[in-house]
Amino acid sequence: MTALPLRFETRGAIAILTLDRPDRRNAIDAATTAAMTDALARFEADPDLRVAVLRGEGPVFCAGMDLAAFADGQVEAVLFGPGGFAGLTEAARTKPLIAAVHGAALAGGFELALACDLIVAEEGARFGLPEVMRGLVAGGGGAARLASVIAPGRAREIILTGRMIDTAEAWDLGLIARRAPEGGVLDAALALAQEIARNAPLAVSASLGLSRAAERAGLPPLWAENAATLRQIMASEDATEGARAFLERRPPRWQGR
Structure with a gap:
């Protein structure tokens, strides 16, 4: 039997969504996107589930889009389908979703974490939009979202350099809600989820909606521009050169076209 790319478990009022492709560093393909869409719909539809935790199996949280899926023509399904990248970044949600980050959350993996309502990270985790x-471009919402959750100047420095930040810097920037010791991120995320789940569900949902009001007002008009920009950049010669240079482990030779 083929293993599912995403596991859905429950612990009382908490749903745990686990990216389960450790051999691919939990990279996102079309099957994972479809599974995420189904899992989010199941979570939203179940009145007994109050909070969800998104985590990754294996040594990293998520390494972004699967390059094999990119080469296999799955771009439309992964990046531009319902719910945006991985079925999550543009999804309409009413219940809190917590990212439990360990190892690395890079490129699309960082964008998944940013799309969640809270991030819990263990010591030694790394974040980046390379x-x-x-x-x-970080077209899964990363370029737009990062500047809405931390100071714009700091966000642009991270976006435009492509450098990684660690848990300590992410904490100082106000990017993460709680820190956990190495190996303890799931426990810390579940503890936070339980604190939230004890509260009145209507009040939690309404409070979450109000806290995201600015994002809801600012992001939806940007999604069409975001998609158009991403398509344009992906079709450029520089994008092809960047992928080739990465695979050949050499510095890229940019042409600006």
């Missing part, structure tokens, strides 16, 4: 180093 797309500019590959001739691409």
Whole structure:
């Protein structure tokens, strides 16, 4: 039997969504996107489930889009389908979703974490949007979202350099809600989820909606521009060169076209 790319478990009022492709560093393909869409719909539809935790199996949280899926023509399903990247980044949600990050959350993996309502990270975790180093843009909402959750100047420095930040810096920037010791991120995320789940569900949902009001007002008009920009950049010669240079382990030769 083929293993599912995403596991759905429950612990009382908490749903645990586990990206389960450790051999691919939990990279996102079309099957994972479809599974995420189904899992989010199941979570939203169940009145007994109050909070969800998104985590990754294996050594990292998520390494972004699966390059094999990219080469296999799954771009439309993964990036531009319902719910945006991985079925999550543009999804309409009413219940809290917590990212439990360990290892690395890079490129699309960081975008998944940013799309959640809260991030819990263990010591030693790394975050980054290295797309500019590959001739691409963080088109799963990363470029737009990061500047809405931390100071714009700091966000642009991270986006435009493509450098990684660690748990300590993410904490100082106000990016993460709680820190956990190495190996303890799931327990810390579940503890936070339980604290939230004890509260009145209507009040939690309403409070979450109000806390995201600015994002809801600002992001939806940007999604069409975001998609158009991403398609344009992906079709550029520099994007092709970035991928080739990465695979050949050499510095890219940018042409600006």
